Amino acid sequence: MPEQEFPPTRVAGRGRGWYRGDCHVHSVHSDGTLTPDRLASAARAAGLDFLATTEHNTAGAHSAWTPCAGDDLLVILGEEVTTRTGHWLALGIRPGQLVDWRYGLRDERIDRHLDEVHRAGGLCVAAHPHAPYASGTFMYPYEGFDAVEVWNGRWSSDLPWNADNEAALAEWGRGLAADVHRGRWRPAMGNSDAHLEGQIGVPHTVVLADGLSTGAVLAAIRAGRSWIAGSAAVELSFTASAGGASAGVGERLEARGAPVEVRVGVRGVPSGTVGFHTERGRAHHASLPGSGAGTVVWRTDPAESSFVRVEVRHPDGRMAALANPVVLG
Structure with a gap:
C-alpha cells in the first residue's frame, strides 16, 4: 500500500501579514454535502487564505485534502469532537490523529483529550456554545480551551448572526474582564461550520500571523491577534x-x-x-x-x-x- 500524503503545513513565500481563514468546515467525509475539492474552490472564491478540515469524529479525510492545498491555500488538519455534552474543535493535530469523542461532562475525561491535542501542538476551541440541538450546547468549563467560537454561521440560514451567537458573545464578553485581570484570556473566533453550498467563509477569522503556516496561524489565534469578519467585503x-x-x-x-x-x-x-x-x-x-x-x-x-x-x-x-x-x- 502506498504511503499516504497529507497537506503541507506551510505555504512558501508568505511572510508576516493578515490572513483570512475558516477553521470549521465539513465535507462529504462526514455530514457535509460538498467534496474537499469543491470546498477548497469555494474558499478561494470567498477570499480565504486557509481553512481547517474538521469532520465529525474522524481523521479519515486528512489525506483527501492533499490535492486541494496550494500556494494560495493552507489546509490545517483538524477534527470536530462531538461529545455528548458539547462539541469542540481540535485544530492542528497530527495527520491521521483521532481524538476520542465518546464521553460527556460527568465522565471527567475532557482534560486528558485537551492535553492530547496540546501535546501535538494543536489548539482546542469550544464550538458553537449555544447551538440549538441536543449535544450542541457546550456544557464544559472553558478552562483548558484556547479559544471560543462565539460566531458560528451554520444555523443562521440567510442571516449569519442570530440569537445563539448573541448569547455566545455575551457569555464570552462577561468572562473577559475577569480573565484579563487574571492575565489569561481566551480569544473569540468565528467560523462558518459549512455543510452546504454557499456557507464557507461566512463568517471567518482574520489573523495577524508570522507566515501562512499551521504553526503561525494557530499561534495568532491562541494570542488573540485576530478579528472576525462576516465576509471578505468587510x-x-x-x-x-x-x-x-x-x-x-x-x-x-x-x-x-x-x-x-x-x-x-x-x-x-x-x-x-x-x-x-x-x-x-x-x-x-x-x-x-x-x-x-x-x-x-x-x-x-x-x-x-x-x-x-x-x-x-x-x-x-x-x-x-x-x-x-x-x-x-
Missing part, C-alpha cells in the same frame, strides 16, 4: 495608543496612566455602528457613513478600562465584524 483596523506607544488587536498597551486613543477603521459596512466595549459594557458607539467606510476615534483611560474590544454591526443589529481586545496595562 475590512477592519483596530489600534490603541498612549504616550508614544501603540498596540493592535490581541496585544497589550502599557499606557502607564496616560490617556488612551482608540482608533478603528472600517470598510464594507454601510450606515453601520462601531461599538467600543470595556469591562463596564458598551462604553461608546458611533455611526459609519452610508459609504460603509470610515474611521472612528474614542479616548479612554486605563483607570477606567483594563481592555477595549470592538463590535461593528449592520443597521439592523446583525454583526459585521468583531475584534478581540487590546489590553490596557
Whole structure:
C-alpha cells in the first residue's frame, strides 16, 4: 500500500501579514454535502487564505485534502469532537490523529483529550456554545480551551448572526474582564461550520500571523491577534495608543496612566455602528457613513478600562465584524 500524503503545513513565500481563514468546515467525509475539492474552490472564491478540515469524529479525510492545498491555500488538519455534552474543535493535530469523542461532562475525561491535542501542538476551541440541538450546547468549563467560537454561521440560514451567537458573545464578553485581570484570556473566533453550498467563509477569522503556516496561524489565534469578519467585503483596523506607544488587536498597551486613543477603521459596512466595549459594557458607539467606510476615534483611560474590544454591526443589529481586545496595562 502506498504511503499516504497529507497537506503541507506551510505555504512558501508568505511572510508576516493578515490572513483570512475558516477553521470549521465539513465535507462529504462526514455530514457535509460538498467534496474537499469543491470546498477548497469555494474558499478561494470567498477570499480565504486557509481553512481547517474538521469532520465529525474522524481523521479519515486528512489525506483527501492533499490535492486541494496550494500556494494560495493552507489546509490545517483538524477534527470536530462531538461529545455528548458539547462539541469542540481540535485544530492542528497530527495527520491521521483521532481524538476520542465518546464521553460527556460527568465522565471527567475532557482534560486528558485537551492535553492530547496540546501535546501535538494543536489548539482546542469550544464550538458553537449555544447551538440549538441536543449535544450542541457546550456544557464544559472553558478552562483548558484556547479559544471560543462565539460566531458560528451554520444555523443562521440567510442571516449569519442570530440569537445563539448573541448569547455566545455575551457569555464570552462577561468572562473577559475577569480573565484579563487574571492575565489569561481566551480569544473569540468565528467560523462558518459549512455543510452546504454557499456557507464557507461566512463568517471567518482574520489573523495577524508570522507566515501562512499551521504553526503561525494557530499561534495568532491562541494570542488573540485576530478579528472576525462576516465576509471578505468587510475590512477592519483596530489600534490603541498612549504616550508614544501603540498596540493592535490581541496585544497589550502599557499606557502607564496616560490617556488612551482608540482608533478603528472600517470598510464594507454601510450606515453601520462601531461599538467600543470595556469591562463596564458598551462604553461608546458611533455611526459609519452610508459609504460603509470610515474611521472612528474614542479616548479612554486605563483607570477606567483594563481592555477595549470592538463590535461593528449592520443597521439592523446583525454583526459585521468583531475584534478581540487590546489590553490596557
